[in-house]
Amino acid sequence: MIEYLPRSKQHTELHLTQFGMEDCIPGHGFGPAIRTHYLLHYIFNGEGIFEVGGSRYRLRKGQGFLICPNVITYYQADEANPWSYGWFGFNGTLAESLLKQAGLTPSSPILYYDRDDRIYQYLQFMAQSSESHKARETRLTGLLYLMLSLLVESGPETPPVQKDSRAEIYVEQVKDFIEMNFSQKITIEDIAHFIGLNRSYLCSLFKRQMNVSIQDYLIRYRIDMACKMMGNAELAIGDIARSVGYNDPLLFSKIFKKIMGTSPKHYRSLTVNRG
Incomplete structure (x- = not known):
C-alpha cells in the first residue's frame, strides 16, 4: 500500500509527501537512488540492509532508517527473513530541525523505537484519513507531527546548549x-x-x-x-x-x-x- 500526496500550500512548515506499508519479498531492494524529500522507513518485522555514504547497516524490527533529500541510498530485504516496514515521506521548513531533535541526521540516519506500536497505528490512521474530505490534509499533518514527536521523545539526549543569562x-x-x-x-x-x-x-x-x-x-x-x-x-x-x-x-x-x-x-x- 502506498499513497502519494500533492504539494501542500497550507502546511509549508511540515507536510506529508507520501506514506505506505509493505511486506517485502525476499531480496527486494531499491536503488541506488536519490529522493527529493525526507523519507523514514520503520521496520515492523524481519530484517534487511541499508547503505548510505559508504556505510552499511543491518537492521531489524524496532529500527528504521532516514533517507535525506538528494542523498544516494540503497536498501534491500533479507533473503531468509525479509522485512515488513512502513514509511512516510515529508518536507517543510521544520523537517530538518525536528529530525535533529530526534537525533536523525545524514551522518546518523538510524532510528530506534521499540516502546509500542504507535508508529504502525499512526500509519493506519493515515490510510483511514481518506474518509475525510475537507480536513484530510490537516489530519495527515497532525499525524505526521505525532509520528515525529515519538521519535524526538525516544531519541538520544542532546547535550545542553549554552543558555542565555x-x-x-x-x-x-x-x-x-x-x-x-x-x-x-x-x-x-x-x-x-x-x-x-x-x-x-x-x-x-x-x-x-x-x-x-x-x-x-x-x-x-x-x-x-x-x-x-x-x-x-x-x-x-x-x-x-x-x-x-x-x-x-x-x-x-x-x-x-x-x-x-x-x-x-x-x-x-x-x-x-x-x-
Missing part, C-alpha cells in the same frame, strides 16, 4: 510582552507582575541591558508601530493613536512629535508623498 531572558520577556500588548493600556507594574519580578529590580536590569528604560522602550515601540500604520489611508490619526495604546489623540500627537520631530499629520503627508 537570566538577565537576557527577562529582557526578552519584557520585549515580548510589549510586542504582544502595546495596543493595551499597560504599565510597568503590569510587565513586572507578568514576569514575576520586583518593579524596581526589573527596571534596573532592563536599563542595564538595553541602555534605555522600559517606559522609553515602550513609547518608542508604540511610535514605531504608529509610523508603520501611517500609510493606511483608511486609518485616521485618532484610530492610529488608539491602535498603539493612546486613547487621547492629543497626548499621542505630543509624544509622536517629541520622538519623530514632527506632527503625525505632517509625517503622514511626507509618507504619502514618498509613496
Whole structure:
C-alpha cells in the first residue's frame, strides 16, 4: 500500500509527501537512488540492509532508517527473513530541525523505537484519513507531527546548549510582552507582575541591558508601530493613536512629535508623498 500526496500550500512548515506499508519479498531492494524529500522507513518485522555514504547497516524490527533529500541510498530485504516496514515521506521548513531533535541526521540516519506500536497505528490512521474530505490534509499533518514527536521523545539526549543569562531572558520577556500588548493600556507594574519580578529590580536590569528604560522602550515601540500604520489611508490619526495604546489623540500627537520631530499629520503627508 502506498499513497502519494500533492504539494501542500497550507502546511509549508511540515507536510506529508507520501506514506505506505509493505511486506517485502525476499531480496527486494531499491536503488541506488536519490529522493527529493525526507523519507523514514520503520521496520515492523524481519530484517534487511541499508547503505548510505559508504556505510552499511543491518537492521531489524524496532529500527528504521532516514533517507535525506538528494542523498544516494540503497536498501534491500533479507533473503531468509525479509522485512515488513512502513514509511512516510515529508518536507517543510521544520523537517530538518525536528529530525535533529530526534537525533536523525545524514551522518546518523538510524532510528530506534521499540516502546509500542504507535508508529504502525499512526500509519493506519493515515490510510483511514481518506474518509475525510475537507480536513484530510490537516489530519495527515497532525499525524505526521505525532509520528515525529515519538521519535524526538525516544531519541538520544542532546547535550545542553549554552543558555542565555537570566538577565537576557527577562529582557526578552519584557520585549515580548510589549510586542504582544502595546495596543493595551499597560504599565510597568503590569510587565513586572507578568514576569514575576520586583518593579524596581526589573527596571534596573532592563536599563542595564538595553541602555534605555522600559517606559522609553515602550513609547518608542508604540511610535514605531504608529509610523508603520501611517500609510493606511483608511486609518485616521485618532484610530492610529488608539491602535498603539493612546486613547487621547492629543497626548499621542505630543509624544509622536517629541520622538519623530514632527506632527503625525505632517509625517503622514511626507509618507504619502514618498509613496
